[in-house]
Amino acid sequence: MFLLLFVTFFFFVFCVSHCLLLLFYLAFFSKLYISFFSYIMLDLLLPTIRNTCEKQNVYMNYGYKFETVLEIMTSNSEIHLVKSLNTNEIFISKVYDLYGINENDLNSYMNELHIMKKLENCENIVKIVDFIKKNDSLSFIIEFCNQGDLYSDILRRKTNNEYYSENEIFNILNQILNGLSFIHKNGIIHGDLKSTNIFIKDDKIKIGDFGISQKGSNKNLGTLNFLSYESIKLNKTNKLSDLFQVGCILYELVTLSSPFSANNINDMIRLFEDKNYKNYIIKNISSFYSIQLVNIISKLLSLNASDRLEVISNYNISRNEDAKINCSNKLAYV
Structure with missing residues (x-):
């Protein structure tokens, strides 16, 4: 009888200890998995976060606040929504990435800028109000048409x-x-x-x-x-x-x-x-x-x-x- 109780007690302690050990391993590896997953997500998000901060900094230096990306037109051009820091007026920013582009593309962008400046005094033509030239990008700040196309x-x-x-x-x-x-x-x-x-x-x-x-x-x-x-x-x-x-x-x-x-x-x-x-x-x-x-x-x-x-x-x-x-x-x- 005593031997049976001893064996039962030993078996109970064995099972409880292994369950606790299993829970410990599960908790440890779950934290490790979560940390690894969080690291991967952060690594994926960091370029976007950095990119957004860069956009904010570029516009802030010229009196505008970056709001959001409205459209990605091509691999080197985007449409942004920006706001004037002075008047709170909303504008569209048409952004061209100049990194690695050829001379023909650059001439095309500058031609578009020249034409828009030349036509800015007609009420039935979208007006360009400003432009931002950085080393690696060119942005046209144009009026926001609130009723779309x-x-x-x-x-x-x-x-x-x-x-x-x-x-x-x-x-x-x-x-x-x-x-x-x-x-x-x-x-x-x-x-x-x-x-x-x-x-x-x-x-x-x-x-x-x-x-x-x-x-x-x-x-x-x-x-x-x-x-x-x-x-x-x-x-x-x-x-x-x-x-x-x-x-x-x-x-x-x-x-x-x-x-x-x-x-x-x-x-x-x-x-x-x-x-x-x-x-x-x-x-x-x-x-x-x-x-x-x-x-x-x-x-x-x-x-x-x-x-x-x-x-x-x-x-x-x-x-x-x-x-x-x-x-x-x-x-x-x-």
Whole structure:
């Protein structure tokens, strides 16, 4: 009996001690695992933390506060949201990383800066208010358009099955033409007009994104489905090519969809050279809109570039009583 009690007691002590030892090992290795995991996470986060601190320091030195990264455009360019330390006004900072770039890219960035500075006095063009040049980066501080871009507004309307009224469309057209006239009078071809590059601030339309814009004819072709026939054939854009892109934007406004969805240049050429091209353009435009508006869109999207000049030259902005902007009836396209 005594022997049985002794064996039972010994077995109990053995089990308890091993359980305690197991718990000790579990606690020790759990802490080790947590510490290791924390180290890995910290190692991953440190570049981001350092990067954020660097952004803060750069902007603070020039009177701005870094808020957040809005968009990473390419491997060497980002869009930041910044705030003025003096006025608390919000701005957009378009940042280019200059480390390791070639001379052509640098010239392109400086060309964009020069063009934006030249066009800063038109109310229908996104204004550049400042720029920051560091050894390894170039930042354009531009006005923040609080209502986003026109494409986002078109998508919202499409989701809600809400079409633009004709007065709204003419008002948008008037403002785009006002900005484009100013651009062309300064001898500049935008080259990439599309709804994602048309911005809205306090209900005012503003043309932006001059990344491929040039003085004179422009050999930098823009977005495929916004290229005119002659741009594709001649491999360059001009003032009348910009008007074709205005036609594409108008088409989006009346149909809430893009006029073209080609996958490559050959697809675009086949569409342009189809004998039913003109009917293709107007068939999706609702009868809700006037013949005048349909004619403007049809002429702006014409393969004959002179049709675009004619329809805009004859377009009298003052006929639209709801237009809220004063523009010249004759625009500088020749």
